[in-house]
Amino acid sequence: MVTLKLAYKNIIGAGLRTWLNVVVLSFSFVLIIWTQGLYKGMNQQASRAMKEMELGGGQFWHPEYDPYDPLTLEDSHGPIPEELQVLIDKGEAVPILITSATIYPDGRFQTVQLKGILPEQSILGLPTGSLRNGQELPVLIGTRMAKSANLDIGDYFTIRWRDARGVFDAIDGKVVNIFRTTVGAVDRGQIWVPIDRLREMLGMPGEGTIVVIGKDTVVPEKAGDWVFRNLDYLLREIAEVIRTKKVGASIMYALLLSMALLAIFDTQVLSLFRRRKEMGTLMALGMTRGMLIRIFTLEGAFHGILAVLVGAVYGVPLLIWFEKNGWPLPDYADDFGMALGNTLYPIYGAWLVIGTTLLILLAVTIVSFLPTRRIAKLKPTDALRGKIS
Amino acid sequence: MDKAAIITVENVYKSFPMGTGEFTALKEVNLTFGEGEFTGIVGPSGSGKTTLLNIIGSLDVPTKGKAIVMGRNINDLTQKEAADLRNRYLGFIFQTYNLLPVYNVYENVELPLLLLGMPSKERDTAIRQALDWVGLSDKIESRPAQLSGGECQRVAIARAMVKKPKIVLADEPTANLDAKNSHHILRTMEALNRELGTTFIFATHDEKVIRYLRRKVSLEDGKVVADQSMKTQ
Numbered sequence A: 001m002v003t004l005k006l007a008y009k010n011i012i013g014a015g016l017r018t019w020l021n022v023v024v025l026s027f028s029f030v031l032i033i034w035t036q037g038l039y040k041g042m043n044q045q046a047s048r049a050m051k052e053m054e055l056g057g058g059q060f061w062h063p064e065y066d067p068y069d070p071l072t073l074e075d076s077h078g079p080i081p082e083e084l085q086v087l088i089d090k091g092e093a094v095p096i097l098i099t100s101a102t103i104y105p106d107g108r109f110q111t112v113q114l115k116g117i118l119p120e121q122s123i124l125g126l127p128t129g130s131l132r133n134g135q136e137l138p139v140l141i142g143t144r145m146a147k148s149a150n151l152d153i154g155d156y157f158t159i160r161w162r163d164a165r166g167v168f169d170a171i172d173g174k175v176v177n178i179f180r181t182t183v184g185a186v187d188r189g190q191i192w193v194p195i196d197r198l199r200e201m202l203g204m205p206g207e208g209t210i211v212v213i214g215k216d217t218v219v220p221e222k223a224g225d226w227v228f229r230n231l232d233y234l235l236r237e238i239a240e241v242i243r244t245k246k247v248g249a250s251i252m253y254a255l256l257l258s259m260a261l262l263a264i265f266d267t268q269v270l271s272l273f274r275r276r277k278e279m280g281t282l283m284a285l286g287m288t289r290g291m292l293i294r295i296f297t298l299e300g301a302f303h304g305i306l307a308v309l310v311g312a313v314y315g316v317p318l319l320i321w322f323e324k325n326g327w328p329l330p331d332y333a334d335d336f337g338m339a340l341g342n343t344l345y346p347i348y349g350a351w352l353v354i355g356t357t358l359l360i361l362l363a364v365t366i367v368s369f370l371p372t373r374r375i376a377k378l379k380p381t382d383a384l385r386g387k388i389s
Numbered sequence B: 001m002d003k004a005a006i007i008t009v010e011n012v013y014k015s016f017p018m019g020t021g022e023f024t025a026l027k028e029v030n031l032t033f034g035e036g037e038f039t040g041i042v043g044p045s046g047s048g049k050t051t052l053l054n055i056i057g058s059l060d061v062p063t064k065g066k067a068i069v070m071g072r073n074i075n076d077l078t079q080k081e082a083a084d085l086r087n088r089y090l091g092f093i094f095q096t097y098n099l100l101p102v103y104n105v106y107e108n109v110e111l112p113l114l115l116l117g118m119p120s121k122e123r124d125t126a127i128r129q130a131l132d133w134v135g136l137s138d139k140i141e142s143r144p145a146q147l148s149g150g151e152c153q154r155v156a157i158a159r160a161m162v163k164k165p166k167i168v169l170a171d172e173p174t175a176n177l178d179a180k181n182s183h184h185i186l187r188t189m190e191a192l193n194r195e196l197g198t199t200f201i202f203a204t205h206d207e208k209v210i211r212y213l214r215r216k217v218s219l220e221d222g223k224v225v226a227d228q229s230m231k232t233q
């Protein structure tokens, strides 16, 4: 195609200005893919960790259970519905009984959630196997809890709770294991004990607060009056956080992208103005206005293609390196409540790259086309005289 | 008139809007040009030479009257048809050469052939021949900025001639050239006119050009005041 060849020649011949536009455009291109991949990785990494340690394939909740209102915890327990007990017996679900308690490590006191779980379970990634022992009350905690209560493996500490009838009681627990996880929700302020012992302590035989379903288990349609919470519901907060972050980021790259697009628009306007005589000459040689519009639009669009190529030159190795080695997160990132650990692994899917590329090429083409519309009214004689209407 | 008429200008008027009124650049122009002519439209600056060439070249239309080029009435052509007419039958040479700066000599000459959709092998033959006519075979790779004015105008002649058009319209082709270069390009055009039978129409007020003409149409204030056959030396 003649127009394609001419446009290519022109853009390469235009030199420094072209490359300036191309480099700015390629920055925004790589940055968009970079941040999108970062958020995608963030979402997947946090969701995966939470599914593994906390959520499983979804949860059935006692109808009164409300994780945001600790005061309801006393009422939110009941016998496990039969449909769920079947799954539990097959090892496809695990019951958890939750109550609040106070602990007294080193004589200080601290309010915690006391959680009873089946030691034999394999639904969640918690090392509950260590709870299968002994005379004393075995206790499993995470590293954050261990640090805040200053506890170590083998330490004893006092736990005080109220049983089903509202009577206070106390017992000494022994830390049998400390686990490390990125999911703060199963660690911070949480004390894990065997569910049978907790049921005994509370006087709630056979009861539970929630039942976590295995990730490959078929979810029963009904389980008494217990409410099923699927993963979309349980993960909605992360989704919301990431959505907010994405909006913030898109403002940043919308700004960068519009700067790049504005520069291209400006280049187009300038080049149409400076090259009137060239347009007149091309018309005298037999070119139609349509062809001129195509050439000038293509010239602008080439910025986008070059930006994609230039962006690929430094972007591909950069993105691959980060996908492999991850993005180190500072220690305080844990306090944001996202289960990410200390390295974030971005994910750059094919659709993310292809979609962004197409979007940018489209935007560049539109921006390049807009100023060329004035060619449609251009008279060859005016163009040859260096005039433009 | 040498042979069959390929351009007829009948009672042509051309006015341009100017301030509140209008300015009439051509008045009652009647002319016929035959195949193989070597004709100059001669007159002082502002007499309407360029305006007339533009109408013949289908770059502009008359305000009144009609111009028929290669059997087509310029008034009736759409933008695309006019482009097609120029593409096939017309070559232009400008005072300021109007070469495209990002293309080298070869590519500048190639342009009209690309627009004609000629296959690349034929194109190459035609380009080399055209550059041979103007004596620039050794400057194929040069860019316009690396050439002298005379060389640029020779590239422009090659670009106009490469598709062997019926008509070449040359607007003050020697105005920016010194005497030596002017004679050189005029002799080149004269030879091409003889060999290929191409009709050449010049707009000029350059005495050096007038000496080569076989017909001289004199224009004054937009009117044809004389139309003479000339004796070539």
Ligand SMILES: Nc1ncnc2c1ncn2[C@@H]1O[C@H](COP(=O)(O)OP(=O)(O)O)[C@@H](O)[C@H]1O
Binding pocket: A381, B016, B017, B018, B023, B025, B043, B044, B045, B046, B047, B048, B049, B050, B051, B052, B203
């Ligand atoms: N597009 C135009 N608009 C207004 N006036 C024009 C235009 N083109 C030419 N003219 C006027 O018409 C007259 C003839 O111009 P032109 O044909 O260029 O003369 P020449 O080529 O003989 O010097 C001049 O006075 C010029 O100013």
Ligand SMILES: [Mg+2]
Binding pocket: B049, B050, B051, B171, B203
């Ligand atoms: Mg003129």
